[in-house]
């Protein structure tokens with residue numbers, strides 16, 4: 001389980017996170033939702049220790065992020081971090097050399113699944129295919145937790161649908177996933193849990209199926225209720 005406990009983060013005079021707490025379980029897809037600039041990416045960066053927090057605590061399976069826990073988790077940012085002149089094959093080779101947890105079979109499966117060609121250069125890829133390569137490079141690691149920042153951002157509906165399929169496939173399996181997105185309609189049926197963030201705190205954390213069954217509400221219904229009240 002990933003436990004985010006009362007984290008606070010300030011950039012200069014701007015207090016972005018004011019004591020945010022939530023949990024994300026293994027085997028579940030947790031979706032972090034909030035308007036632009038509310039601190040979603042900051043939370044993912046904080047979980048990965050890419051940004052230092054001012055106070056609070058983040059635990060991965062009960063432990064702080066160390067070299068060992070770091071190997072349990074991967075972060076797929078909203079932009080590709082590989083050099084544009086690299087071919088997809090070069091990027092895969094780089095990942096294989098760099099990460100012990102690289103799973104070549106899974107990477108090859110994903111190449112086929114997304115119909116990508118290994119010899120294509122990153123700089124020549126469409127936005128949708130760039131997002132798919134980005135996802136491939138992150139998901140081919142055999143890790144327990146996957147963080148994804150806006151995997152659907154700015155890409156066409158067909159690519160979005162294909163990416164959404166990943167969430168119901170063996171590629172996610174029993175991992176714990178935290179995803180940020182503004183395209184909630186695309187994945188509402190795929191996610192287990194929603195965490196609504198505003199003004200640096202968590203306004204509501206709920207299980208999607210539970211709310212659907214007990215209150216007859218969709219994620220968007222709850223968002224309207226919480227954000228417009």
Ligand SMILES: Nc1ncnc2c1ncn2[C@@H]1O[C@H](COP(=O)(O)OP(=O)(O)OP(=O)(O)O)[C@@H](O)[C@H]1O
Nearest residue numbers: 011012014016034035036037038039040041042043
């Ligand atoms: N390195 C930084 N230095 C200064 N301010 C920052 C830095 N990183 C983020 N911020 C500010 O913190 C706030 C939260 O940013 P963050 O990227 O976490 O928001 P977000 O919810 O992910 O937004 P979006 O939905 O637009 O991606 C914003 O006001 C942003 O300008």
